[in-house]
Amino acid sequence: MPALVAVGGAEAALIGSGILLPAVALLRIRTLLAIDSMATVPIVEIRLLRSIRIFTLLPGPVLESLARNLIPERVPAGNVVIREGDPGDRYYAIADGEVDISAGGRALATRRRGEGIGEIALLKEAPRNATAVARTDALLYALEKEPFVTAVTGHAPAARAAEEVVQERLVTVPAEGG
Secondary structure (H helix, E strand, O other): OOOOOOOOHHHHHHHHHHHHHHHHHHHHHHHHHHHHOOOOOOOOHHHHHHOOOOOOOOHHHHHHHHHHOOEEEEEEEOOOOEEOOOOEEEEEEEEEEOOOEEEEEEEEEEEEEOEEEEEHHHHOOOOOOEEEOOOEEEEEEEEHHHHHHHHOHHHHHHHHHHHHHHHHHHHHOOOOOO
16 A cells, blocks of 8 residues: 555555455455355354243354254153253253153143243252253254353343242142142
């Protein structure tokens, strides 16, 4: 640019930079397109997480990171997903199917797409307080404890939403369920 200013003045430098910058961009466009084509965004998983109240208020980059950590699990009808009294190690987002929740042998609820299970044990550092059994064949996305707790507790609005969900669910679970 200093050479263009010396030869043609400020106007020449302005015109030169107006030509030079797009030319460089055009030369690098293939590299940018190649990088862009390799990037995969888990759109379906992000949409699922966004539909679950605990995650609704999380910023996009946090949701994308969580979505990348999801582990798909197909669960046949009748299989136990969570067993009352077991340690909590995962949160489950329900993508398809229905999951029955019971505690102390008493039916409590049925959870469906756009709902999750397992947050109480993870957030309260307690054993599972209920059993979850697939009522129908189900597609669940498991999220390990560390990324779940870090994301939810590290964002104040999400932490409040999670606490509301926990409190609502604890009302329906017998005290001896843990």
